[in-house]
Amino acid sequence: MKRLSAVVLSFLLLCCCTVFAAAESPEQVLKNIDAVVGAPKDQNVKLKIMLVDRAGKVNIREMQQYQKGTEMRLAKFLSPADQKGIGFLSLPNDVMYLYQPAFKKVRAIASHVKNTKFAGTDFTYEDLQSFNMSEKWKVKNMTEKDGMYVLELELKEGKTSDYSKIVITARTDDNFPVKTELFDRTGKACKTLVRENVEKIGGYLIAKSMTMEDLKTGHKTTMEIVEQKYDTGLSDDMFTERFLAK
């Protein structure tokens, strides 16, 4: 009898857990998405950046990017030759620096230029920093269909953004966001971010290709991971002005 009770209890517990899991709150789903995207402790990746204009003309650049957590990032351009050495450092609290090798000078970039496009790409500084969605956005509506969550996000009170709304489509099985639609202040869809070639590397889900498309201009930017290392124990010293100017 005891054994039967235990089985029934276990079964009920399992049911409860399943129900609980199925009814995971939208806010939790958003946090899960953030956790998946920002999972690596640090990363050292070589990126191939392809800028594609409406006519299909491609402009290619290469960049070495070091990232620790979600808030410290240092990027150095490797090519084209005339941009080689230009460096960019992003630190918590919207602190940003730019290194210009021809002048041999590091300059701070004002924090309020976050809606400016980064180096001719379709990513603004805000886009590059916005891997932690739940900090700024809350879920207004969530639906689930064909193995995908569709989360409609609205801005939290007191937060500012260049966008009025974001719609994220994420896989229900692993919370990986495959598509992000960004809406301008008039409520029109203005940009789309698509994450593709998702692979499990070192226990992390990594999209080896990320494409941001500006729907108005038809311009696209694809960032492709060419080389990658994760959790190599990058030191905080790498994320300094001194290292930037090296």
Add this chain to the structure above:
Amino acid sequence: MLYIGQNDRIDFLVILNKKSYAGEFKRCGMNSFMHGFSRFVYKFRMPILAVTALITVFLGYELATKIRINTDIISYLPDTDRAVALSNEIGDSFGSNELALIVVEADDIFNPEVIKHVDLITKTLKGMEGISSVTSLTDVMDIKEGADGSIEVGKLIDMDSNPDISRESTAKLREYTLAKKIYRGKVISPDGRSTLIAAFLAQEARKDTTAKNIKAAVKALGLKEKIYFGGTPFMMQSLTELMINDLIRLVPIVTILIVITLFLSFGTIRGVLVPLVSVLISNVWVLGFMAMCGVPMTVISTVIPVLLIAIGTAPSIHILSKFDEDPQKRYGSTGEESVNAFSEVGLRVILTSLTVIFGFTSFIFGSYLTMIREFGIFMSIGVFFALIISVMVIPAVLSYVKVGEKKISIRKGPTFAERILEKLGKFVISYRVPVLVISFIFAVVGLAGTPFIKRGFDMVDFFKADHEVKATNAAVQKNFGGTKPIQIVFRGDVQNPALLRQMRKTDKYLETVEGMANPQSVSMMIAEMDDIMEGGRRIPDSREKVVNLWFMLEGQDMVNRLVSPDLNSGLIQAVYGDGFNDAVMLSDLAAYCAGMDKEFYQYSRTNTTPAAVTDYLVAEAASTARFDLLKRDRKAAVSDADVITVLNRHMKGGKLDVKKAAVDIEAMLPAEKHDSFLVSDITDDLLFVNDTELYLPARVYKTLPDAVEDAEPVRFEVEHTGLPLIYQHLNESLLKSQVESFIYALIFIYVLFVIQLRSFKFGFIGLVPIVLTVFMMFGIMGFFGIQLDVATVLCGSIALGIGIDYAIHFSVRFKSYSVAGLPVKEAVLETLRTTGKAITINVTAVTMGFFTMLFAGLVPLQHFAILVATAMIVSGTGTLTTLPAMLLKSNPKFLGKSDRKKGEIK
């Protein structure tokens, strides 16, 4: 054109009146043809009417659903035109070549509420179809050095980051914005009371529709500030509205005039309705055919419906008048006279028709301008349609109508008009030499006025003085310089300092040009950034530095508008105002661009640098600094040599004392012309004199002893375009069109005249009155300041095509009297009494038609009306005076003997 149609219609009317349609034609020559043709029409009248109805419904549907109005001036020139091709290239490479300007006026633009409204308009425009980018106070790039030494490339006012702006912050902003010359007079008026929002239209956008949408969207915001809409797209939109209004208003007015004229001429309802319906059907056909072919209505083709209706009345009067001459012939007991009458006018009808068609085809061969060619094509087609309708459809309709006999009152004795014309004839006979001398004097005076004809094409001239467009342009021009875009393209590596320096210098040159304002280029932004990096608004001395600065500009809307995506061409965009001398500005600009150094070599300065290098640097700095002086005082009597002297005074050991030199150069202008930017502007111009890494023009570099033979040069090309240049090309082609189409028309008409009169000499004499008329018309244009524009350019050939008809009627009639044996003087008197009367009524009717266009909203159409109506009066008078005087003076033996034998008075 409708001459023919209505001539034929009337002939058929007469024939049908006598119920003699079924065939009493003489079976020979032309008569045989006419007879056969009439039988054909009668036999197939049902299918003819059915096909006509189908065509009318089909083309009516095409007209209603597909007709477009094209007011895009650029498209009036062929795409191969250099100014147009470059403008299109700019649209492709830089995303836009058209600017819609919105000016917001308030007591203080920096009032937080007004700024919010400016932002609201900006965001509304940015979200609209057809707009590629927007520049405004709340969406303009700002480059500045932050308090912590940071470099800031962002928005001047970032409403997204700081939506709750306060009075205090806007006070600081006001001070900052007005102190920065990249904003003052460009985005904000110097008094801070008006601000400019510039919307760049996408290349593929329909400009008039986008302009209409912009107006509607901004007005829908319900803002309390005064808002003006300026620039070509808004002008195009107003033009479209005016064209539609003109069509809606003018067609009924012309129709009413025609109804009155036809009623007075025919005296029956049928006589009014039949010709009227036929001209309306021909209008539906020709406009529907245009729509079907995808050819839009232009400023010029608006004239087609009015012209088709207006000149169609004249021949009706002519023919009726002929039958009135001897009513018994017309309504006699047999149909023979009617048949004879039809036969007599048959050939004349066709020849007159060909004359008019050829008159209009002269525009096809003679014009470089698409819209004038299209006008020629569709006007000719319209005439052809009218001919078809008149000779086939109208008789077919009338064959079903039960026709009653018309009561005829036979007038006894000459009418008032006939008495006047007889007196005129006697006067001409008595004073033929003075008449010829006076005609000659008129012709000479007219010709003398030709050089004074102003050639002008400016869209703003299409509008009347009190039109909103003029007020708007004036408001924009007052605070922001103008509305007409000027573009200078630099083709080459836009990140190269040599190119950027010439670009920067050209910016400064443009500021010295009267009427020019607001030059913008990427060189200005690079200079602003370099000021933060190195001190001094200048172009850095190396390409690497430029690329480093560029990194922060990439992706900015403003940069995308001024630099092509492949970085192979850069643009200077400026605006030009109304009321300035475009021709001088364009020739100066062309000379400036042509004279610019466009091949440079890199050169590193050493202690033994040749004097030629320093001399070049000093001369280059001097000419740039002089532009800064001329910007403040266009009449400043300062030459490059004067500035060079000052610079050389401050050169010590190959180094220039920039600060002292700048102060001394400033002193070359009187104190009242100084402003707070002058010294710093001059300083910026001089800094590069002390650079070590240089770019030297080929003309200097190749003379240097240490020049490297196979050094790689930096080359670029410079070309300019913009609305004033496009206008200039239109002007030039307008004159070419006028001259060429006139010559073509003259040749065609002379040939047809000779065929009709069978005499080269008579053909020449017949041309005299109309040529005199055209000379007179040119004189009127020259002396009364009516400029040669898109509409008036048509006058010469239209007047020639229509006016020649008077000469044909007069000459043919005169010849028939002569060959019948009447002495010359009597033949002249008789012709004046008969055909002269018809010509007088004809002139009155056509003139009334053209005067209708005085009510047009478009100014060129009003000028067109005045000129053609005047030409018709002069041409009619010339036909009734100069032509008989010439006939009297010439030898009438030119009439062939065979003609004399078989001749009879008709």
